[in-house]
Amino acid sequence: MTPSQADDILLDIKSMELRYGAAVAVRDISLTVRRGQLVAVIGNNGAGKSSMVKGATGLVAPSGGKVLFRGADTTRMGAHAKVARGLVMVPEGRLIFPDQSVEDNLILGAYVHGGLKSARAKATRERVLELFPRLRERLGQQAGSMSGGEQQMLAIARGLMAEPELLVIDELSLGLAPKIVDQLMGVLTQLNKAGLTILLVEQLASYALAIADHAYVIANGRVARSGPSAELARDPEVMEAFLGRKKPAA
Amino acid sequence: MKHLTLLGFALFAVILVAVPLASGNEYELRLFMLFLIYGIIAVGLNVLVGLTGLVSLGQAGLFALGSYTGAIVATRLGFDMISASLVAALVAGVFGVLLAYPTVKVRGVYLAVVTIAFGIIVENVAIEWQSMTGGTTGITSIPSPNVFGIRLTGYAFYGVLAVVLFLATAGAHNLKVSRFGRAMIAVSESETAARALGIDATALRTLAFVVASVTAGLAGTFYAFLNSYISPDIFTFSDSVRFLLMVILGGAASTFGPLIGAYILTYLPEYLQQFAVWQKFAYGALLLTVMFVMPRGIMGSLALGLKRLRPPARAVDPAEGLPAAQSLAQPAGTQRSEMVARDLTVRFGGLTALSAASLRVKPGEVHALIGPNGAGKSTFVNTISGFYQPTEGGFELDGIQLAGRRSHEIARVGLSRTFQNTELFSGMSVLENVMVGYQQRLTYGLPAALLRTPSMRRQEEECRRAAIGLLAFVGLDAYANEEARFLPFGLQRRLEIARALAPRPRLLLLDEPAAGLTTQEIDELEAMIRRIAGLGISVLLIEHHVELIMAVADTVTVLDYGQVIASDAPAVVQDDPRVIEAYFGTSSGHAEASA
Numbered sequence: 001m002t003p004s005q006a007d008d009i010l011l012d013i014k015s016m017e018l019r020y021g022a023a024v025a026v027r028d029i030s031l032t033v034r035r036g037q038l039v040a041v042i043g044n045n046g047a048g049k050s051s052m053v054k055g056a057t058g059l060v061a062p063s064g065g066k067v068l069f070r071g072a073d074t075t076r077m078g079a080h081a082k083v084a085r086g087l088v089m090v091p092e093g094r095l096i097f098p099d100q101s102v103e104d105n106l107i108l109g110a111y112v113h114g115g116l117k118s119a120r121a122k123a124t125r126e127r128v129l130e131l132f133p134r135l136r137e138r139l140g141q142q143a144g145s146m147s148g149g150e151q152q153m154l155a156i157a158r159g160l161m162a163e164p165e166l167l168v169i170d171e172l173s174l175g176l177a178p179k180i181v182d183q184l185m186g187v188l189t190q191l192n193k194a195g196l197t198i199l200l201v202e203q204l205a206s207y208a209l210a211i212a213d214h215a216y217v218i219a220n221g222r223v224a225r226s227g228p229s230a231e232l233a234r235d236p237e238v239m240e241a242f243l244g245r246k247k248p249a250a
Numbered sequence: 251m252k253h254l255t256l257l258g259f260a261l262f263a264v265i266l267v268a269v270p271l272a273s274g275n276e277y278e279l280r281l282f283m284l285f286l287i288y289g290i291i292a293v294g295l296n297v298l299v300g301l302t303g304l305v306s307l308g309q310a311g312l313f314a315l316g317s318y319t320g321a322i323v324a325t326r327l328g329f330d331m332i333s334a335s336l337v338a339a340l341v342a343g344v345f346g347v348l349l350a351y352p353t354v355k356v357r358g359v360y361l362a363v364v365t366i367a368f369g370i371i372v373e374n375v376a377i378e379w380q381s382m383t384g385g386t387t388g389i390t391s392i393p394s395p396n397v398f399g400i401r402l403t404g405y406a407f408y409g410v411l412a413v414v415l416f417l418a419t420a421g422a423h424n425l426k427v428s429r430f431g432r433a434m435i436a437v438s439e440s441e442t443a444a445r446a447l448g449i450d451a452t453a454l455r456t457l458a459f460v461v462a463s464v465t466a467g468l469a470g471t472f473y474a475f476l477n478s479y480i481s482p483d484i485f486t487f488s489d490s491v492r493f494l495l496m497v498i499l500g501g502a503a504s505t506f507g508p509l510i511g512a513y514i515l516t517y518l519p520e521y522l523q524q525f526a527v528w529q530k531f532a533y534g535a536l537l538l539t540v541m542f543v544m545p546r547g548i549m550g551s552l553a554l555g556l557k558r559l560r561p562p563a564r565a566v567d568p569a570e571g572l573p574a575a576q577s578l579a580q581p582a583g584t585q586r587s588e589m590v591a592r593d594l595t596v597r598f599g600g601l602t603a604l605s606a607a608s609l610r611v612k613p614g615e616v617h618a619l620i621g622p623n624g625a626g627k628s629t630f631v632n633t634i635s636g637f638y639q640p641t642e643g644g645f646e647l648d649g650i651q652l653a654g655r656r657s658h659e660i661a662r663v664g665l666s667r668t669f670q671n672t673e674l675f676s677g678m679s680v681l682e683n684v685m686v687g688y689q690q691r692l693t694y695g696l697p698a699a700l701l702r703t704p705s706m707r708r709q710e711e712e713c714r715r716a717a718i719g720l721l722a723f724v725g726l727d728a729y730a731n732e733e734a735r736f737l738p739f740g741l742q743r744r745l746e747i748a749r750a751l752a753p754r755p756r757l758l759l760l761d762e763p764a765a766g767l768t769t770q771e772i773d774e775l776e777a778m779i780r781r782i783a784g785l786g787i788s789v790l791l792i793e794h795h796v797e798l799i800m801a802v803a804d805t806v807t808v809l810d811y812g813q814v815i816a817s818d819a820p821a822v823v824q825d826d827p828r829v830i831e832a833y834f835g836t837s838s839g840h841a842e843a844s845a
Contacts, residue, residue: 020736022561044768045740092739092766093671145598147624175670175765177622177794178834203768241770 008034010070010166010197011087017064018048025046025051026062026220033166033199038192040212042205042242048221049201050092053170056199057089058082070165084112086165092201093174094155098144100176102135105143105154109161121161128157131187149180156187165215167191168199173207185211205242209233217242258506259420266412270405276677279408283476285516287469292496292508293418293686294465299494300503301431302458303438304354308365309493311372312463314485316342318376321389321480324471331395331402331410335471340601342467343460350459355452361459369490376482378721388481392820395475407542411472415509418465423505425461428699428706429692429713432678434458435503436686439675446635446673448690448753458698466493467551488710501547510548566681566730571718576753578785586613587664587788589634596629596638603629605812606643611757617780618799618820621809622833627792628670630809631761647757663691666755668746669763670792676735680726683734684717686835687752696793720748724778736748739766747778757788764795776801781804796834808833 011033016025026048033039055062057113058079067075069087079089097105106128110121129136132153138146144152152172159167172188173181181204189211192198202208209215209229217225224233225232232238273279291309295699297303316338323329323337345368353364376383383389395402395410402410425431436444437451444451474480492515500511518536522529544551588610596604604626611617621627632638634645636657644653652660666687675683693714698706721727724744737745743763750758760779764772772795779802783789793799799806800820807817810832816823823829 021558023732023736042768045766045771046738050739145601147622148628149623171766175623175762175794177620178796180623203766205768242768 008036008122009068010035010171011199012068013052013056013065014068015065016052016055016062016067017061018060020051024221026055028065029218029221029223030065031216031223031226033197035066035165036192036195037214038188038198038212040205040208041199041218042203042208042215042238043167043218043224044241045164047218049218050170051221052218053089053092053199053201056186057087057168059089080112083162086163088159088162088164088167090155090159090167090169090172092170094148094151095206096143096151096154096158097141100143101140102143102146102154105140105158106135106161110163112162124161124163128160131160132157140202145202148175149177149184152176152180152184156184160191164196166197166199168201170201172200172202173204183209205238206233254775255505259291259757262419262506262509263416263669266416271406276404279404281474281516281520283408283411283803284473285513285601286408286415286514287472287476288493288496288516289509290411290418290469290472291466291493292500292512293415294462294469295493296497296502296504296508297422297425297434298458298462299497300507301426301434302455304455304458305359305362305494306365306462307487307490307494308349308364308367308369308372309462309466310485310487310489311365311369312342312345312466313470313473313489313493314372314376314482315345316467317474317480317485318383318389318470319467321392321470322382323354324393324474325389325391330397331471331475332397333626334475335468338471339464339467341440342470343464346460346463347456349463351452351520354455366487366490369485369487373482373485383482386482387432388477388479389399389474392474392478394478394479407475413508414468414472419509421725422461424700424702426503426505428702428710429689429694430457430696430699431452432682432686433689435678436675439677440673442637442717443669443673443675444671445637445657445751446661447665447687447749448658450658487595495537498547499537501549501551501553504547504549504553507549547753562731564731565728566718566721568718568722570715570729571720571722571727572712572715574723574751575785577716577719578751578787580754580756580783585648586786587648588613589645589665589757589788589790591630591634591643591646592646593643594630594633594640595642596626596633599643603812604633604640607809607812607814609807609814609817611788611790612805614783614786614788615804616783616791616802618791618793618806619809620793620799620806620833624833625809626812628761629807629812631667631759631792634660635665635759661753664753664756665759666750666753666757667759668743668750668761668763670765672739672742672746673743674734674737674749674774675746676733678734679731680734680737681714681721681730683745684720684748684752685713687712687720687749688716690753712777717748717752720751723781724753725774740768741770743767744778747782751782751787755787757790758782759790759792761792762794763791764793764798772798796824 009032013029013031016026016029029052054060058077063073066073069085074082106116106125110116113121116122134150135153135157172184185207188198188220200208209232212229215229215232216223223245258795269282270279295309298306319341320334320338324334349368353361377386395407408576433449436453441451495512496515497508501507522532525532591609593606593608594604595606619627633640640653644651646652647663647665650663690707694706694709721730724747726744764775776798779789804818806820806823808823808829810816815828816826
């Protein structure tokens with residue numbers, strides 16, 4: 001690896017282990033995300049994907065290994081400090097603030113930059129609303145009264161308000177109609193082309209592999225497979241386990 | 251754990267017998283009797299705080315109410331101690347109902363505020379109603395403790411107190427491990443889920459408050475007899491705080507925690523008197539230290555430590571379980587169930603979420619409800635399960651009209667549901683979650699629960715076996731003793747299905763069961779839904795996974811903008827141009843499979 005390539009690494013998880021009391025959720029996961037990539041993580045329920053994300057974003061402290069972000073060791077850093085450094089998460093189940101307006105949710109997204117005071121934050125808000133015109137129509141509406149798809153849009157928009165270097169999305173498709181999933185996957189591709197680095201944890205492997213450059217398959221708290229997504233999508237075991245297709249007869 | 255509890259009760263009995271024999275003088279025994287009285291209050295308050303998670307800061311008011319009632323009927327009407335304490339318990343209980351019923355519906359700090367206000371009022375009435383209470387001088391001529399006209403010696407009075415506290419502790423413990431205690435904990439963990447399982451949350455919270463009131467009233471009378479003098483300044487707000495602290499310091503929800511808390515907070519002030527002016531400071535500092543070191547209270551933290559040291563087996567033996575086919579078998583002669591919704595309209599202010607939607611789930615079929623996000627599916631589900639009220643229209647299950655009924659009533663008629671964003675009782679074990687679901691099928695009453703009668707134990711054992719069987723049915727028997735919140739998301743959904751099946755529903759409503767599952771797991775879910783339908787339970791499935799719907803549904807109804815735009819066999823609906831336009835978008839269901 002040349003030095004310039006090493007500089008390119010945005011998130012570097014080294015042999016992470018994460019426990020809840022006696023239960024081990026993540027045994028040994030190493031994963032790298034380079035600047036400009038869209039990396040997908042797939043795997044069964046209980047494989048350790050969400051725990052890995054929580055460990056990486058600082059919501060739960062890993063019990064072993066290291067999490068480097070932009071070259072610095074952030075293993076023990078809390079989530080709020082990581083957000084300020086540009087590691088921002090869109091949580092599983094969206095977790096928007098349901099009783100607040102859409103606008104207030106966006107302002108809270110920009111909390112680490114002092115809300116909407118700066119001209120830069122206002123410009124970000126404009127860009128985000130251009131990306132999601134539906135949200136502009138509903139700025140004053142109570143966020144919890146919107147449909148599931150609109151709430152997921154808001155969760156992404158709120159994440160973008162923090163001006164992330166790396167956006168981590170846990171379960172984009174959860175509870176969404178096929179049409180909305182298509183649309184949101186399109187938005188991610190668009191954001192990625194515009195330069196945003198994205199780590200996408202997703203159960204619908206077919207969608208995730210279709211838009212990602214690189215992918216990891218997690219099983220039993222370890223990395224079971226990794227490689228360019230196009231290659232993984234052709235891997236017979238991945239196909240059988242996650243794409244709903246039987247192994248080609250030998 | 252069971253053996254430890256028995257050992258604890260044996261030890262407690264030994265202490266109660268040994269103390270009077272060992273105490274050197276009357277002062278020592280009196281102080282211990284004061285602890286017994288405080289113990290009765292703490293044990294009762296623990297039912298409210300530990301099980302339902304509600305907070306009362308007015309126990310001193312109820313304690314005073316019991317004290318004055320007992321003293322007044324004893325001095326004026328000549329009641330003996332036992333009948334006076336029963337009258338006091340009754341009066342406190344009535345006030346408990348009056349206070350609790352309107353307030354426990356609004357949760358959180360409101361009950362605490364109401365109880366504070368009640369405490370202030372009682373104190374004030376005691377001062378101002380001079381003809382009855384003696385005003386600030388109080389009631390002085392309380393007779394010495396007597397039963398049926400026989401005067402009790404100091405030791406006999408001690409015996410009465412010891413027996414009452416022992417029985418109260420045993421009763422509270424029995425309540426905790428009965429269907430009532432389980433339901434109280436469930437209500438505090440998730441009221442929504444508890445209601446959907448047929449549990450009347452308001453009634454249970456009121457019951458818990460009444461238990462706390464009755465014990466405080468009882469203790470009040472004993473206090474009046476012990477002191478032979480009462481006045482308003484004995485029952486202040488800081489005493490209410492002290493009673494609450496006894497529970498929290500000792501360990502809320504634990505069997506012996508409140509006793510330990512009551513013991514410490516009775517004796518500590520006495521020992522700290524040697525610090526003179528620093529007494530209050532030392533008191534506060536000690537409390538702070540204990541709560542820092544043991545945030546769950548003494549017994550709570552000890553139990554946690556023990557669990558870490560010797561973790562319980564995660565799995566249960568599936569052989570212990572009652573096969574699901576057996577526990578879910580409908581009584582002979584019952585028909586498969588039919589659910590009909592007619593012209594359901596739901597408006598929120600100016601927004602029409604559901605507009606004259608009609609749907610019929612035929613007996614024994616798997617009926618899928620699909621539609622774009624925002625089409626009104628969630629509104630439909632929440633309406634037929636009683637969480638929203640329809641503006642117009644009605645719905646019925648096997649001819650029983652359900653519109654206008656509350657959620658727990660609808661659940662009791664036979665509609666069971668899961669939740670889109672999972673609503674588990676997260677602090678309870680996986681097995682206990684399913685046992686709460688079985689609640690409606692347990693018939694034993696409160697007296698049986700308190701006494702642990704053989705019939706109660708038999709029903710509990712059946713409940714446990716049925717729950718194990720259901721866990722095996724959904725493939726979770728290996729996780730039975732794990733706390734529900736530690737389950738991965740996909741397994742939480744399976745647990746919700748097992749819990750929803752436990753009441754033996756006629757109609758099972760699955761709200762996006764496949765969300766967050768991988769293809770392989772969806773295949774397992776598909777098989778599970780087929781098995782459920784095979785047991786004769788009608789299923790209404792709200793889902794986005796087109797492949798799953800096509801595979802299991804007999805009929806598919808499509809909602810868009812609150813209206814039914816199609817309802818037919820899956821193959822027909824899939825090719826309906828309106829459905830493709832509204833739902834599948836450009837990459838229709840066919841495309842998803844091959845993407």
